[in-house]
Amino acid sequence: MNLKQFIMLIRVPSFTATIIPMLAGGAIALRTGRFTTPLWVDLFVVALFMQIATNVFNEHGDYVHGIDRFASHGFAGVIVKGEASAAEVLNIALAFYAVAALLAIPLVIERGIIVLAFGLFSAAIGVLYSEGPLPLSNTPLGEMIVGFTMGFVEVIATEFVSCGKITLTGYLVSVPVSLLVSAMLIANNIRDIEKDRMSNRKTLVVLLGKKYSQVLFYSVFALSYLWLLVMQLLTGDSMAYFPIITLPAAILGMRYLHRNGWKYGVEISSLLYLLYGIILSLVLTI
Numbered sequence: 001m002n003l004k005q006f007i008m009l010i011r012v013p014s015f016t017a018t019i020i021p022m023l024a025g026g027a028i029a030l031r032t033g034r035f036t037t038p039l040w041v042d043l044f045v046v047a048l049f050m051q052i053a054t055n056v057f058n059e060h061g062d063y064v065h066g067i068d069r070f071a072s073h074g075f076a077g078v079i080v081k082g083e084a085s086a087a088e089v090l091n092i093a094l095a096f097y098a099v100a101a102l103l104a105i106p107l108v109i110e111r112g113i114i115v116l117a118f119g120l121f122s123a124a125i126g127v128l129y130s131e132g133p134l135p136l137s138n139t140p141l142g143e144m145i146v147g148f149t150m151g152f153v154e155v156i157a158t159e160f161v162s163c164g165k166i167t168l169t170g171y172l173v174s175v176p177v178s179l180l181v182s183a184m185l186i187a188n189n190i191r192d193i194e195k196d197r198m199s200n201r202k203t204l205v206v207l208l209g210k211k212y213s214q215v216l217f218y219s220v221f222a223l224s225y226l227w228l229l230v231m232q233l234l235t236g237d238s239m240a241y242f243p244i245i246t247l248p249a250a251i252l253g254m255r256y257l258h259r260n261g262w263k264y265g266v267e268i269s270s271l272l273y274l275l276y277g278i279i280l281s282l283v284l285t286i
Contacts, residue, residue: 020277025158054126061130151178187265
């Protein structure tokens, strides 16, 4: 496997799903005046390595379960193209998890067992999403569980590691982050709906059908913007609704998907999530 194939395998565009929770949780911690930079940096690397491992597990699990039988848009296809064996890909995933575990030791020592609980839960979801006799990705719960883990769990874990406490703002901010991570996965499953049907997967998108899944996708994005008003009302922060400035870009993205199909649904939803998340994180530092 060469460098280009490795970069494809780890799915770099999906890194926004880790970057935004880390930025948002860190920004909230910064507000407390107790922000600890080395711990945040350590957690960022740990979370990124765990996501890479999860992405690689997904490549391995989908191949083993007969879902990815040929190279297609959205996954590396290193196994089906003969560029790496299934065992090699699995070993890469395990190696990233092992390094993440070692790097997490200082976090557990400094912040205690709650950090260990966050880490074990996230690691378990990363494996169970694609591996085992009934992967979560084959069920209607996949989108919700991924959103909860990479949204709620990562935001409050980041805040806790960075400053030693979890605030109301942390819980509130985790909601739109969870929603937009789920939207990325919904977009992915809309794109892959025919492949998933042939593989007898029972994702939420397969059960709803393409038409109603698109409605769900648009609704999740709309709710993430409506939630800004809820945050403003509950926190009294006059800047909480500022990410609304990204709404025109979101509308343009939705129109593109509606007109041109969902081949680039993951890329577009990931970019919109990045814009929303960066603006939200910047606002939280003010």
